[in-house]
Amino acid sequence: MYIMTDPATDPNIEYIVITFWDKVAIVCGAAGLFFVLLTCMLCTLCPECFCPCYADKKNKKLRRDVTRAASQRSTSSRGSYGSTESDFVYGPSDVTDSGPIKWTPLDVIREQAGDWSSDASSGQDVILLDKNKKRIADLPNGVHNGDVNKHSGSSLQKGKIDFVLSYILSDEKLIVKIIEVQDLQLADGGELASPYVKIRIYRSPKAFFTFREVVRADAVISNLETEVRTRMKRPGDVMTYKESFEIALEAEALRFTTVRLLLCDMDKLSRHVTLGETSVILKKEKLHTVHELAYSKDLMTPVKEPVGRVTVGLSYLPTSEKLYLTLECLQDLKIMDKVTGATDACVKIYLMYEGKQLKRVKTTVRAASINPVFHESFSFDVPKSEIDNVYFSILVCHYHAEQRGTKTIGRVYLGTNFGSESRDLWSNMLQNPRKKIVKSFEITN
Structure with missing residues (x-):
């Protein structure tokens, strides 16, 4: 230039x-x-920086992240049991190496909670409990899986529920008002924890070629249409609810409808127990001709509604202190989807301790089947000293794809606090370490 x-x-x-x-x-x-x-x-x-000006800063951040993750893993392994490999329940941050192991329970069961989980196989030998059974003494009064031992269970001797039924013809709505529950008397001095009333609306199939009205017993507990429930109340001599529910119901369907009221309780083990029930067949009541009908009916022994069976396997590894639960399959499930004539089944599994959950997992969904096969296993960290104190609450659910939610079909409880079949399974699991004990249970709703 x-x-x-x-x-x-x-x-x-x-x-x-x-x-x-x-x-x-x-x-x-x-x-x-x-x-x-x-x-x-x-x-x-960019997180992957190659410039020397940022290398020291990112190395320090990486070291802090690694140190924090290591401290969290150490804390979770010492401070919380009931965790699986895929999801830890972290305990308090001040846990030290000395002293006893502390449990960190979560909240009580919320049936809609829980994350999807992946399959994990334990690879244990299988023992079918029904074929190789070492039976122990049965519980008194013929209690089953849905019942607990005598010292913690309750059964209803007598009780009365007051409620009102009415029908709005212009809106085609059935009004069910729960007034109160009174004069309750439980057997063996049992106590209620959190009682509530469950309202179920059943629609019986139309009967053709019949010259007289015949009310079948199985028609009362078939074809469930709607289910609602009241809030939980503190137990007392008289439990006042005063809650009303509006249920859409065509006038022509009144004579095929049955209202079933169930007194339930969520006990100290977070177990939903049905204590008593009563029902009203609307065909006999002529609701469309009166303003409202008031009832005061005695609570009777609840009738079991068949909803299916579940086959599970349990195994325990004493050296690593791991408890494995394998969900094998479901059988003869209740049909929940009337369009497809099947059920989109999934199962929620809660590891419980003193009425609170330590860990929750969930299986994948098996669509359009009443006999789904799962073969999914889950492992839980449980020490030897607490193996007799933990138990499982297994919820069988129907998955709504459109609503992205689940509806509970029924439950099964496994542990030493429950019926003879559950105790058989738990006892055989402990007597045969490192072997999977398989047994089938009836699902209770």
Whole structure:
């Protein structure tokens, strides 16, 4: 680059002439400046920085993250049992190596909670309990899986429920109002924990080629249409609810409808127990001709509604202190989807301790089947000293794809606090370590 003057035009004017190499230098400088700006931007945004100016800062952050993760894993392994490999329940941050292991229970069961879980196989030998059974003494009064031992269970001797039924013909709505529950008397001095009333609406199938009205016993507990329930109350001599429910119901369907009221309790083991029930067949009541009907009916022994069976396997590894539960299959499930004539089944499994959950897992969904096969296993960390104190609450559910929610079909409880079949399974699991004990249970709703 040089300066040139032109005396012919104006001697005071100077011209700057840029050579080829000057142009190359300018282009290279601009490209270098653009590269520096691009490098700085990438170093700021990209997590994998190769620039020395950011290396020390990112190395320090990485060391802090690794240290924090290690401390959390150490804390969870010492401070919380009931966790699986895929999800830890972290205990308090001040847990030290000395002293006894502390449990960190979660909240009580919320049936809609729980995350999807992956399959995990324990690879244990299988023992079918029904074929190789070492029976223990049965519980008194013929209690089953849904009942607990005598010292913690309750059964209803007598009781009365007051409620009101009415029908709004213009809106085609059935109104059910629960007033109160009174005169309750439990057997063996049992106590209620959190009683509530469950309302179920059943629609019986139409009977053809019948010349007289015949009320079948199985029609009362078939074809469930709607289910609602009251809030839980503190137990007392008289439990006042005063809650009303509006249920859409066509006028023509009144004579095929049965209202079933169940007194339930969520006991100290977070177990939903049905204590008594009563029912009203609307065909006999003529609701469309009266304003409302008040009832005061005695609570009777609840009738079991068949909803299916579940086959599970249990195994315990004493050396690693791991408890494995394998969900094998479900059989003869109740049909929940009337369109497909099947059920989209999934199972929620809760590891419980003193009425609170330590861990919850959930199987995948088996669509459109009343006999789904799972073969999914889950492992839980349980110490030897607490193996007799933990128990499982297994919820069999129907999955609503459109609503992205689940509806509980029934439950099964496994542990030493429950019926003879459950105790058989638990006892054989402990007597045969490292072997999977398989047994089938009836699902209770």
